[in-house]
């Protein structure tokens with residue numbers, strides 16, 4: 001079934017005129033210098049604006065701000081794919097390499113009908129920030145193909161993946177740019193990606209090519225714990241923040257948008273710690289059960305039916321009703337820009353924990369803050385995925401493989417330290433958590449730029 005609700009939420013975002021930027025606000029000067037005509041609804045412009053506000057707070061040099069306001073490389077490819085009925089369709093793919101001052105470019109590949117250049121650029125910026133915040137030696141990138149994977153057969157998906165990989169194969173590499181799964185892609189797609197890249201490499205150099213992607217199946221060099229990593233990282237961050245938020249995990253109620261990789265794992269892991277999932281919204285509908293929804297049973301249902309709609313031990317609710325269900329923690333773990341001002345006015349929660357990338361519009365963010373609802377930002381909460389991707393890359397490089405408890409222990413350390421960094425930055429810069437998380441990320445990038453200087 002197509003993601004029919006996305007259009008509704010996008011339309012929703014346009015209902016209230018967006019707040020104008022504060023006069024004399026620095027990002028406008030950088031926008032002007034780079035000849036970017038600011039569009040308040042453009043996710044890339046929104047993202048850059050938030051990063052530049054934080055950059056000014058931490059005192060990042062002007063030329064460094066300019067470098068971060070534009071990706072280093074924007075690659076766009078068009079390629080034909082043989083469809084099952086014998087005709088060829090032409091697809092458009094992207095790979096945006098935002099910044100590699102901290103290490104090789106790193107970021108997922110998305111298959112979705114709404115993939116666009118500016119969207120991928122925004123997600124690539126977020127990857128640069130995320131890797132820096134959790135202190136892993138990677139830069140930021142993102143890629144995608146404009147397609148609806150739900151409408152493609154397995155064979156069509158494989159041919160599309162192989163053609164896309166071959167189209168960008170000269171632009172990626174195990175020590176240069178390392179893709180991973182994202183919305184609409186998974187471990188199987190990474191396996192086809194790794195195999196295609198290997199086939200395009202002379203045989204005597206092939207031994208180490210599997211590092212070109214992470215999120216591979218464990219049998220092909222993937223790390224144990226990668227599947228659950230984003231949900232697990234979010235749980236570690238939340239645990240670190242609970243005291244401050246005055247929430248008790250054992251009696252905590254939470255709701256979720258999205259029950260895919262991030263939402264599903266978050267639900268199961270929080271459930272194991274005693275928290276109660278009371279409502280879920282996905283592309284098929286919304287469900288509610290005040291006494292608690294069993295995440296395992298819901299996972300079995302979504303695996304069979306493709307969505308949460310029709311889950312027996314719950315009542316179906318309207319989308320707006322879902323947003324207003326009182327919970328301690330509200331977790332958006334689906335698509336970008338879903339929490340518009342209209343939705344933010346409905347949310348009854350102490351804290352919004354962002355599992356998805358950029359799930360809150362700037363105006364939605366302002367409404368939540370006005371209403372005293374704390375926001376734990378995406379670059380902190382969903383960094384667990386790229387952290388375990390880094391572990392996979394390190395394990396591939398050394399050919400030494402770690403057990404699950406070792407992966408968890410290392411992940412927890414990265415996530416807890418990142419959460420503490422954000423808490424400290426909030427105090428230091430007297431700002432909200434989102435600005436603090438960008439600030440903590442930018443401090444590191446600024447230091448490395450200062451140390452390395454600008455060639456020549």
Ligand code: NAD
Pocket residue numbers: 003004005006181182183184185230257258259260261262263281282283284307333334335336355356357382383385386
């Ligand atoms: P996924 O494809 O596994 O799941 C996406 C979920 O979103 C599904 O449950 C789907 O039903 C739901 N959804 C789609 N359209 C919707 C709509 N219009 N309304 C409500 N729900 C809708 O994707 P994922 O891997 O879980 O990723 C979710 C988010 O987390 C994305 O923003 C992604 O970029 C981000 N993220 C994922 C990872 C990862 O490791 N998978 C890491 C970091 C960030």
